[in-house]
Amino acid sequence: MQNKLYIKDKKLNTSILIKKNHISNFIINIAKKNEKVFCILDSKININLNISRQKNIKIISVKCGERLKTFDRYKNLTEKLIRSDVNRKSVLVAIGGGTLGDLVGFVASTVLRGLDFFLIPTTLLSQVDSSIGGKNGINTPYGKNLIGTFYQPKDVLIDISILNSLPKREIRSGYAEIVKHALIKDYSFFCWLEKNADRLLNLNKYILEEAIYRSIMIKLFYVRKDEKEFLLNKNSRAMLNFGHTIGHALESHYNYKKLNHGEAISIGMVTEAKISNYLGLLSSNELERIITHFQKCKLKIFDNIIKEKLLIEKLVKDKKNFLDKINFSLIDKIGSSIFYKKLDKNNIYKILQYINV
Ligand SMILES: NC(=O)c1ccc[n+]([C@@H]2O[C@H](COP(=O)([O-])OP(=O)(O)OC[C@H]3O[C@@H](n4cnc5c(N)ncnc54)[C@H](O)[C@@H]3O)[C@@H](O)[C@H]2O)c1
Ligand SMILES: [Zn+2]
Structure with a gap:
């Protein structure tokens, strides 16, 4: 990988720069071009931002x-932004993981009917997934x-x-989204991950950058085809939700405490792969291969709540579902996903009873 990589997307009017040791310069460049910059920073990030020369930057730590x-x-x-005299020429910069990016994106799209915003994702998960594609949002007790809105970051x-300060548990969480991208779209990427997962999880910079780049390109493929998730076919952005129907229900059930996002969707992907196998879509050999890889990488594959009725009630609350019918994005092969419409909730409950640990 070169020392920097620039992906400009004209359709989405957004650009992605992959470059090391560049955070301070990136923020200074934004400050030179804009009247007022609000940097919203994850309080856990210990970073020496060399930006004191720019007097138009305000840091808000959360x-x-x-x-x-x-x-x-x-x-x-x-x-807080309004009290700090935010105006239409102000811009927001989120420096943090997916939770911060999701909140700041939503804030940017609504405050003063829309401000430009920039993302500096600081977790593996946010670098490979959540910072790409312009989805943002907040949770409710119902799910x-x-x-949220669809609102693209500028850069x-x-x-x-x-990523050097990121705990191993969070690295694995991000890895789950990388594997998801391979499973839904790219068989050769999955084979590459089987060979390189150890080095990736140990933050080998060459392997990491290649995995991040390949993941971003898969995510961009779906976002370009179907930015607002209208399609109901193989090119639908909903394919990126593989593992998330079950995963979101688990996160919500545990009130976002026991499992982080990557752990919940890891269990979700294995469970949904088992559902796919039960429905005759995914072969048992491929299912075994997926589970073996997850185990080797110490990704979670099961939770007891999967077999409980209350999980089904959470599934019905998912945005994609209505009238007790549940839509799934499933895989029919490693590297190939399909839209599986309207499984009845009682049917899913029955299938889940067959699923083994
Ligand atoms: N918008 C999308 O398209 C999209 C896609 C995938 C996931 N998501 C969302 O992303 C969220 C998960 O994102 P996440 O996994 O980044 O979670 P997160 O933002 O909670 O970060 C995980 C933890 O790591 C800490 N952290 C962040 N950067 C760090 C660093 N460099 N060093 C040390 N600690 C650091 C955070 O404070 C937090 O405790 C979920 O809410 C999920 O729904 C959104
Ligand atoms: Zn996700």
Whole structure:
């Protein structure tokens, strides 16, 4: 990989720069071009931002994690911006993981009817997935991401040097989204991951940058084809939800405490792969191969709640479902996904009873 990589997407009017040790310069460049810059920073990130020369930057530090994505925290941040005289020429920069990016994107799209914003994702998960594609949102007690908008960031900076402080558990969480991209779209990427997962999880920079780049390109493929998730075919953006129907229900059931996003969707992917196998879509050999890879990488594959009726009730609350019918994005092969429409909730409950640990 070269020392920097620039992906400009004219259709989405967004650009992605992959470059190491570049965070301060990126922010300074934004400050030179804009009247006022509000940097919203994850308080856990210990970074020496060399930006004191720019007097038009204000830093707001916030505690991150899934509990950031609530009405209360949305209210706090928007009111703080308004008290700090935010205006139409102000821009927001989110420096943090997916929870911060999701909240700041929503704030940017609503405050003063829309401000430009920039993303500097600091977790592996946000670098390979959540910072790409313009979805944002907050959670409600009824389910995850039920309130939000589609709103593209202007520029995204992916700087892998920030990942050095990230706990192993969060690296694995991000890896889950990388495997998801391979499973839904790219068989050769999955084979590559089987060979390189160890080095990737140990943050080998060459392997990491290649995996991030390949993941971003898969995500962009779906976002370009179907930005607002209208399609109901193989090119639908909904394919990116593989593992998420079950995963979101698990996160919501545990009130966003026991499992992080990557852990929930890991269990979700294995469970949905088993459903696919039960429906005769995915072969048993391929299912075994997926489970073996997940186990080797220490990704979670099962949770007891999967067999409980209350999980089904959570599934019905998913945005994609109505009238007790549940839509799934499933895989029919490693590297190939399909839209599986309207499985009845009682039917799913029955299938889930057959699923083994
Ligand atoms: N918008 C989308 O398209 C999209 C896609 C996938 C996931 N998501 C959302 O992303 C969220 C998960 O994102 P996440 O996994 O980044 O979670 P996160 O933002 O909660 O970050 C995980 C933890 O790592 C800490 N952290 C962040 N950067 C760090 C660093 N460099 N060093 C040390 N600690 C650091 C955070 O404070 C937090 O405790 C979920 O809410 C999920 O729904 C959104
Ligand atoms: Zn996800």
